Amino acid sequence: MIKANGLTKRYGGRTDKTGKTVVDDLTFTVEPGAVTGFLGPNGAGKSTTMRMILGLDAPTAGHVTVGDRDRAYAAHPAPLHEVGALLEARAVHPGRTAHHHLMALAHTHGIPRSRVEHVLDLAGLSDVAGSRVKGFSLGMGQRLGIAAALLGDPATLILDEPVNGLDPEGVLWIRNLLKSLAAEGRTVLVSSHLMSEMALTAERLIIIGRGRLLAETTVADFVRDSGVAAMKVVSPEARTLAALLAGPGIEIAPGAGPDELDVRGVDGEYIGRVAAAHAVPVYELTPRTTSLEQAFMDLTRDEVEYQAGTAHEALTEATA
Structure with a gap:
């Protein structure tokens, strides 16, 4: 060793x-x-x-x-x-x-x-x-x-x-x-x-x-301890469900599809209870775990010696 x-x-x-x-x-x-x-x-x-x-x-x-x-x-x-x-x-x-x-x-x-x-x-x-x-x-x-x-x-x-x-x-x-x-x-x-x-x-x-x-x-423990990045929620009443879930510490963003939400800050059990209590149908409820890359980026964000700007920042600077 x-x-x-x-x-x-x-x-x-x-x-x-x-x-x-x-x-x-x-x-x-x-x-x-x-x-x-x-x-x-x-x-x-x-x-x-x-x-x-x-x-x-x-x-x-x-x-x-x-x-x-x-x-x-x-x-x-x-x-x-x-x-x-x-x-x-x-x-x-x-x-x-x-x-x-x-x-x-x-x-x-x-x-x-x-x-x-x-x-x-x-x-x-x-x-x-x-x-x-x-x-x-x-x-x-x-x-x-x-x-x-x-x-x-x-x-x-x-x-x-x-x-x-x-x-x-x-x-x-x-x-x-x-x-x-x-x-x-x-x-x-x-x-x-x-x-x-x-x-x-x-x-x-x-x-x-x-x-x-x-x-x-x-690797398994590192990714697991980084937590769940988001919950994928698919519902024909996505807007209604988003309004019901909104609260402190909860982040809700549109997903890839029209009936899809990315929800952070709560687990699937909580989302399911809220949906059931208000009779909102849910077609899919899937945890999206953090990748090794994302977990690494989160851990080392403040340790990067040479921080590059984003493409948007570069374009804005070039056209200013």
């Missing part, structure tokens, strides 16, 4: 007022046997945290351990067998072929050629194994980076935006691969901005904002 305890990274001196704390007293555990999504807005400190896990950046304070023996990644005698990582897929000599790139890594750990051929096949790169990396597309580069991460058959995987540049087939491949690796009892930490993909892939979540821990939970 991965254990971070009080992990802090500050750029600039401790007394330098111009310094910036990128990761702030971060404590979490990534358990084996599940895909853990590592989420946060741009600038939240995700990549810096991953670099500290791998010993590429030294923490200002705190520490992080990887594996059953509770030691730092750099202390492992054969780190590729312990942790496979993808932080920057393009960190490859462009003049090397895919096969030579993986063989160079394999030689550092005595990994046999058969394993190189296996991960090339697993990543769907066997047909281009002899091609130079400089001619690879973004998606092919991602596949090569994932193959490199799997080369040592590691117990722990740390992947930063692994679906970036992949086509739909590639996205499905990496989703199924990560789930299968977690099912084998491995520790899998995946950073991504694609909430829809995380909803399909991850079981657990670690969410940070401005370097601080915001949530450490399961």
Whole structure:
């Protein structure tokens, strides 16, 4: 597993007022046997945290351990067998072929050629194994980076935006691969901005904002605790029902259809009782639960470092 305890990274001196704390007293555990999504807005400190896990950046304070023996990644005698990582897929000599790139890594750990051929096949790169990396597309580069991460058959995987540049087939491949690796009892930490993909892939979540821990939970609990976004109500007397339901803390908006309402602030039982008491027919009463994307947006709304304007604001400014 991965254990971070009080992990802090500050750029600039401790007394330098111009310094910036990128990761702030971060404590979490990534358990084996599940895909853990590592989420946060741009600038939240995700990549810096991953670099500290791998010993590429030294923490200002705190520490992080990887594996059953509770030691730092750099202390492992054969780190590729312990942790496979993808932080920057393009960190490859462009003049090397895919096969030579993986063989160079394999030689550092005595990994046999058969394993190189296996991960090339697993990543769907066997047909281009002899091609130079400089001619690879973004998606092919991602596949090569994932193959490199799997080369040592590691117990722990740390992947930063692994679906970036992949086509739909590639996205499905990496989703199924990560789930299968977690099912084998491995520790899998995946950073991504694609909430829809995380909803399909991850079981657990670690969410940070401005370097601080915001949530450490399961996907199911996170979405459930965000509550019901709205109740879909369909009634031939929608206007009448809306007037009966109106009250403090209750939001009512027209739905997609002429007889449809979106009602927030009350549950289906309350709506049903009000409708029955006034003999208002109701054809449908369906809870619309919050998506992972919406729950994430609600949690991190005040943690976004770079807040973009809306398209309407941009258009208004342009025509003013």
